[in-house]
Amino acid sequence: MPKLQAVLETALYVDDLARAKTFYETVLELRVLRADSRFCAFDVNGRNVLLLFKRGGSAKAMPMPGGVIPPHDGAGPLHMAFAISAQDLSAWEAALAKYGIAIESRVTWPRGGTSLYFRDPDGHAIELATPGLWEIY
Amino acid sequence: MPKLQAVLETALYVDDLARAKTFYETVLELRVLRADSRFCAFDVNGRNVLLLFKRGGSAKAMPMPGGVIPPHDGAGPLHMAFAISAQDLSAWEAALAKYGIAIESRVTWPRGGTSLYFRDPDGHAIELATPGLWEIY
Numbered sequence: 001m002p003k004l005q006a007v008l009e010t011a012l013y014v015d016d017l018a019r020a021k022t023f024y025e026t027v028l029e030l031r032v033l034r035a036d037s038r039f040c041a042f043d044v045n046g047r048n049v050l051l052l053f054k055r056g057g058s059a060k061a062m063p064m065p066g067g068v069i070p071p072h073d074g075a076g077p078l079h080m081a082f083a084i085s086a087q088d089l090s091a092w093e094a095a096l097a098k099y100g101i102a103i104e105s106r107v108t109w110p111r112g113g114t115s116l117y118f119r120d121p122d123g124h125a126i127e128l129a130t131p132g133l134w135e136i137y
Numbered sequence: 138m139p140k141l142q143a144v145l146e147t148a149l150y151v152d153d154l155a156r157a158k159t160f161y162e163t164v165l166e167l168r169v170l171r172a173d174s175r176f177c178a179f180d181v182n183g184r185n186v187l188l189l190f191k192r193g194g195s196a197k198a199m200p201m202p203g204g205v206i207p208p209h210d211g212a213g214p215l216h217m218a219f220a221i222s223a224q225d226l227s228a229w230e231a232a233l234a235k236y237g238i239a240i241e242s243r244v245t246w247p248r249g250g251t252s253l254y255f256r257d258p259d260g261h262a263i264e265l266a267t268p269g270l271w272e273i274y
Contacts (some may be wrong), residue, residue, distance in 0.1 A: 001166055002150040002225035002232060008266055008274060009218035010147040011191035029138055033272055034185060046273045048144035048185070049217070058216075067244030070254045072262040079188070079195075079209040088139035095139060097261035098166045107204030125209040129145055135170055136183045 011051040013074035014122045020052050023121050027099045028082070046080070051100065081115070081127035089114055092128050109133045148188040150211035151259045160258050164236045165219070181219070205271050218252070218264035220274065226251055229265050246270045 014020040021040045024030045030042035030050065038057040041051040055073065062069040084092055096103060096118060105117040106124075113132030120126050131137055151157040158177045161167045167179035167187065175194040179187040192210065199206040221229055231270055233255060241262075242254040250269030256273060257263050 002221060003182065004165060004167065004224060004265075005182055005184075005220040006202040007147050007181050007187065008220040008270075009216070009264065010144050011216045013213070013215075028141060030141065033225040041271070043271075043273050044144050045140065045142055047142075048272060049218075049271055049274070052145065053216075061242075064244060066246055067252075068242045069244060070241045070256075070262045072214050074211060074213040074215045075214075076150070076211040077209050078150075078211045078215075079146070079148045079190075080144065081186075083145040084139060085224065091139040104207045105198075105205045106264060107201060107206060109203055115204075119207075125207045127146065128141075133145075134178070134180075134186055136180050137186070 007048060009049045011048055011053060011072075011074070012078055012080065012120070012122070012124050013053050013055045014120075015055055016121070017052060017054040017057075019121050024052065025052065027095065027101060031061050050080075077119075077123040077125055079125045079127070081129050084128045084130055086114075086130040086132075089116075089128075089130055091127075092116060113137070144185060146186045146188050147217055148190060148209070149215055149217065149257070149259070149261050150190050150192045151257075152192055154189060154191040154194075155259070156258050161187065161189065163230065164238060174244045181249070187217075214256075214260040214262055216264070218266050221265045221267055223251075223267040223269075224266055226253070229253065240267075248272075250274070 017080045033041040059073040107115045111132040147181045184242040196210040244252045248269040
């Protein structure tokens, strides 16, 4: 059987794409790989791609030169988590404070990891997690 | 500045958790890390965690021994992508066919990669992508 190698793309759906793009570029310091009026793709440390889609902007099939991207869309305050190193935890707390981003919650896990939770401009529940959360992390 | 290391958790919201769990375990052969009546967590090749949440089941803040998990929830046919190796592309096509999963679309990208798109039982637009899609992949 073939095996999935990794999660390549994780998507969030946003009301104001420019606002969200600024947030992820500025507060989380992600580099833009590609952006237009419909979506924005960020490089997460060369390992994953975070996609922001303008809500409703991908709800119809999208013909491309190489094929058709099927429709998708999303609502609600979604959840996703980024991995951070344990030694960066206080630096991340300071960075969030610098931008006036409230830490909604802090969780310590039985394996020793710590998670910080905050909201992006669309209310998505974003987590920064140090190792010691899952069996594999 | 601290740096995000990777995307750790990607979440989908599903109507029937048992049905979705079976799909990801059986068709995509993901290993369950943890599961209860509210959610299911899968190991993606030791690198990422895919979370399935029963729709509405995490819409209230959840007290845990180590802190409170903030509320989140989602609707709509979301999108996510898994990385696969190029040599496994035809094996994945065969695996999807074996389980009667229709390939909704196939896209070839300018950098040489190929994506297969199909729907999970909740209609999420799932992509399997070979290298040659993004600058970093």
